[in-house]
Amino acid sequence: MKVKAMKPSITHLSGINEMEGIQDKFNDIAKDPARELWTPLVDHVLIPAIQIALILFLTWLALRYLGQVIDRLLNLSRFQEKRGATLGRLIKSTTRYAIYFIAAIAILEKLEIPVTSILAGAGIVGLAVGFGAQNLVKDVISGFFIIFEGQMEVGDYVQINGDVMGTVEEIGLRVTKIREFNQRLHYFSNGEIARVTNYNRDQMRPLVAVTVPFETDQELVQKTLNEVNEDLGRRLAPFVIEPFSIYGITNIGKDGVEYTITAVVTPEEYWSTEREMRKSIIRAFNLKGIEIAYPHQIMKVSPETPTIFPGKGNPET
Incomplete structure (x- = not known):
């Protein structure tokens, strides 16, 4: 009776090949332990670690001196000071995000992570998010x-x-x-x-209104305001685009007659000019004895009207 030889299975053959591979690896390590042990460690651990550290250092260096470089470039250009500051903030913000993105991609490559598939997936996710990020x-x-x-x-x-x-x-x-x-x-x-x-475009017009009582000498008021305008024009000349002037009687209300003085000045001095105008008007009116109107009431009592206060003229006394 013939005994039929059994053929080795695929699993058995692969196990044998693995054992032979492991044995060959041990033989290689035994022959040249320095090369077989240190080369993978250097190639796959030390060199990538050094490269990642270098990438992080360059990223830190770029972020540290980014602002100075952009400011220097904008100073060399012909941008106005405010526009240069605005563009500088925007460029710094955009460049900072770009540096972070480039550094992250470089680190992933050194870690042997498939960047292409990540970017492709991010593109699909970004497209989906874009519909909801209007x-x-x-x-x-x-x-x-x-x-x-x-x-x-x-x-x-x-x-x-x-x-x-x-x-x-x-x-x-x-x-x-x-x-x-x-x-x-x-x-x-x-x-x-x-x-x-x-409020900072080319020029601004300060407007200051002052109200005086009806019984005040209106000629004196106008003369005083003209003197105030001349004084302001001399003291604030570097900032004045159009001279100070009386706009006229701008309102007749229940409290009195309203005058308005106006001018056109540089936008940087708009607020300080209005404050100086008010202060000058008060000072000039005090010197000339002109009263500034304020709400008040006048009550007239008839002699025949009885009063609850005892005294002269009270019929009960």
């Missing part, structure tokens, strides 16, 4: 046009949507920061900014 896209586009059209710049005193007034601290791709005089900081999404009132 407000973000609107904010970015609105921020671009705010800067491109020069509606406001860093350092400008503005009023947003007829509500919040303050100084522009930063204009970013998505949000704009406005700080009020009381130091409250407001964050506005660029897409929500519908109306900008800018």
